[in-house]
Amino acid sequence: MTVSREIELEGHIIDSGMMQAAFGIVMDMGGSFSVEEFDIGRHKTESSYARLLVEADDEEQLQSIVHELHQNGANPADPKDAKLTPAPGDQVVPTGFYSTTNHPTFIRYEGEWVAVEDVEMDCAVVVEDGDDPRAYTKVLNAVEEGDLIVTGETGIKVEPPERPRDKEGAFGFMQGGVSSERPSVSTIHQIADAIEETKQEGGKVLAVCGPALIHSGAREDLARLVDEGFVDMLSAGNGFAVHDLERDLYGTSLGMDTESLDHPRKGHKHHIYTISEIIRAGGIEPAVDDGLIESGVMYECVTNDVPFVLAGSIRDDGPLPDTITDAVEAQDAIREQAHEADMVLMLSTLLHSVAVGNCLPSTTRVVCVDINPATVTQLLDRGSAQAVGMVTDIGTFVPILAESLLEEA
Structure with a gap:
């Protein structure tokens, strides 16, 4: 005897690949389906709708299939209120809690859909009761005893961002592609246009940077x-x-002169000497204020009141006084930046880009640049539809981007 459940797909489900993905999930997991209703949008602005009857051999298999469909934007045809369970202790979530995706998410509460605030992947959803109920994400270490946590899959709606049907506007080219063959200069100019549009809309641009940017000579740009x-x-x-x-x-980066490519005598000690001098000054900002540091990215951040987060690792020398060495504190600081960002430039750093990417909703515009194709692919496989990857040298990308933006300014 089989069990079944009706699920719905709505939006640009054909050109976004959502419907094809749903069919594949059901078949790959050993289930079957029949299409009970299918209305096709006939214009660019019209959405499509499909209602499927999904069948499986038993309730456990059906639940697994529905879970995977839900992660890809399919939702039950007869939604019920979400199940809320109090957290049994600080940093302890109820068994079977709902673990979030990075897609826009809604919780059904007392018959109404409530948007989940600060969406990011791998979090719990907390609901606050009251006249104006709220739903928001919490990382597990921030959960407090008594928090009402969403459990199970009932009453949860996920809306993955849809691929645009045309390429109008500065962001039309951003459709999750990764290529080393597309015209680099043209793509960089498009990225510059996207940054301009973000700024004109009052949005914020977050740059996530690795040391290779300095080594490659792109520091000044x-x-x-x-x-x-x-x-x-x-x-x-x-x-x-x-x-x-x-x-x-x-005049060096990791002991190398980035202009002449020479390695000065004792150049290999310059980085540790630098750390010592900044510690002596009391930090980066005091070093700038005292005139010890007179140029560079950190100098411009201090003089222009651009906030920065330096997250430490087990590999760090020193570290600098400004570097956050507590991992949880660093995550919280990164999360705060990520939630404010409207566009993110991930510039030649895998680990920091992954850390920031884990905090981003899938709707945030992301540009990832790295010379290693595997790095770009790994970062963009988060599932963002508003992302573009470029496989190119960061030392080429940043100067061309700066030239394009500064010529337009």
């Missing part, structure tokens, strides 16, 4: 973008800041 207001926030590691500051103090 990124500093100019910060100074001209095209970068509103910076997220990086201890190494990025150290090598940026080292370039100002000693």
Whole structure:
């Protein structure tokens, strides 16, 4: 005897691939389906609708299939209110709690759909009761005893962003593609247009930077973008800041002159000397205020009041006084930046980009640039439909981007 459940798909489900994905999920997991209703949108602005009857051999198999369908935007045809269970203790969630995706999510509460605030993946959803109920995400270590946590799959609606039907506007080219063959200069100019549009809309641009940006000689161009207001926030590691500051103090990055490519005598000690001098000054901002640091990305962040988060790792030398060495504290700081960002530039850093990417909703516009194709693919496989990847040298990308933006400014 089989069990069944009706599910619905709505939106641009054909050109976004949602319907094809749903069919594949059901068949791959050993179930079957029949299409009970299918209305096709006949114009660009019209959405489509499909209602499927999904069948499985038993309730456990059916629940697994429905769970996977739900993660891809399919929802039950007869939604009920979400199940809420109090957290039994601080940092303890109820068994079977709903673990979020990075897609826009809604919780059904007392017959109404409530949008979940601050959506990011792998969180719990907390609901606050009252005349104006709220639903929002919490990481597990922030859960407090008594928090009403959404459990199970009932009363939850997920809406993955849909691929646009045309390419109008500055963001029309951003459709999750990764390529080393598309015309690089043209794509960079499109990215510049997207940054311009973000700024014109009052949005914020977050740059996530790795040390390779300094090594490649792109430091001065990124500093100019910060100074001209095209970068509103910076997220990086201890190494990025150290090598940026080292370039100002000693003219080197990790001991190498980025212009002549020479390795000065004792150049291999410059990074640790730099850390020592910044510690002596009391931090990056005091070093800038005292005139010790007079150029570079960190200098422009301080002088232009651009907030930065330097998250530490077990590999760090020093570290700098500004580097956050507590992992949970660093995550919270990164999360706060990510929730404010409207566009994110991930510039040649896998680990920091993954950390920021885990905090982003799938609707945030993302540009990922790295010389390694595997890095770009891994980062964009988060599922964002508003993302583009470029496989190119960061030392080429940033100067062309700066030239394009500063010519238009």
